[in-house]
Amino acid sequence: MSTMTIKLKIWRQKNSHDPGHFEDYKLDDVNEHMSFLEMLDVLNENLIKEGTDPVEFDYDCREGICGSCNLVINGRAHGPKHMTAVCQLHMREYNNGDTIVIEPPRAAAFPVIKDLVVDRSAFDRIIEAGGYVSVKTGAAPEANLIPVPQDTSNIAFDYATCIGCGACVAACPNSSASLFTGAKIAHLNSLPQGQPERDKRTIAMVNQMEKEGFGDCSNFAECEAVCPVGISIASIAEMRKDYVKAIF
């Protein structure tokens, strides 16, 4: 098993008012089988032992399903690999002596809370604006009461895989949230259950996205390239179509 020395340049920021700065670190004996986040765990253990503040970063599941992790590594959201969240990234992607620059997602709508942790509640507010289906709660309904064609269900599922990580915003040169919002709209609008609130949902979510201060979409498609689950920009087209249908 080979080990390597990795140099790190990590964004440190005490709180949202602090202007922030880069701090250099060096880690010896990085194991190639470590995940990227495990490498940061090792760094933090060292920092704690030294009596310094560990680097704050977001994670939860560490298996690519929760959408908590969202680091920008050497200028790429979620690191160098396609269809991979940072938590699924391994140190074997790097070589001995590499310098790795780690920054938080940068967007006015995602203010830094501390170090690499940003506040993504703007996404929650977009969901609250219309990313749901209103139902009378009570006993669970019979699953086959509303037939959904297989094709439709496949399409809806593809869009539903969005984990809300915000990498699309982080990577977009305009900090647009169109991929996220498009995926959520396209998911619910493609299902029969989503039809009654379709127009209202589309308008409300598009408006909220704007209100939160995300930029416009310029069709860079960078979002699709960094999305850990491969949401296609076709979702943005669905959002645009449904918006126009809702107006007329």
Place this chain on the structure above:
Amino acid sequence: MPSFTEALQSQVGRKILTGLTGIFLVLFIIFHLGGNLAILGEPDAMNRYSMFLHDMGPLLWIARIGLLAVFVIHAWLGISIWLRKRKARPNNYAVYSSKGGPSKQGLSSRSMAFTGVVLLIFVIFHINTFALGETQTVMIDGQETHDIKSLVIDTFENSALYAFGYAFVMLLLGTHLGHGIWSAFTSLTLSNKKASAVVYTIGVLLAIVLAVGFLFIPLYIYFGGGCDAALINCN
């Protein structure tokens, strides 16, 4: 529900309007290039073309005003999208790079606002030179008309600055359209997952054809072409 005008100002509305005005401008410049290429035709082809336009009378004015409106709306939207993007990311990344793959990020897409603003300045200058420039009159079919061809040839023949300056701006036009044509189709949801690569390639090819078509003419004249016109005094 938002009103129609509110909808036009939403992110989706702005994008569709940018795309529509962009496509319209592309259609216009295709038409414009057709007119320019008349300089390669019969000696009086270009002046005949100019006469044909002037004979349209009020229709020409409607077209001009419409075109101006589309141009202004497009430029305004483009600049406002750029201003908003600056607000949306006040602190830039220290290191940033594209992840490639499906990404269409590159020189063309990243420079839309820059190439656009250059085009805006260029168009003002261009109208001043050719549409408002002083022309001689010539007779065609017994009718007096502007000798626009002489103005064009005089302008490019004697000035490397004009000839190469125009050619350079036309390269920027090509750069604008390299991303622009694909982007407009995508904004108008006329492209999809399967068609995307084809639409992108066609967009780039059309951008190259248009840029080369436009930059060819000033260089052709500068290097002595277009001189054997019967209507023009060549030295």
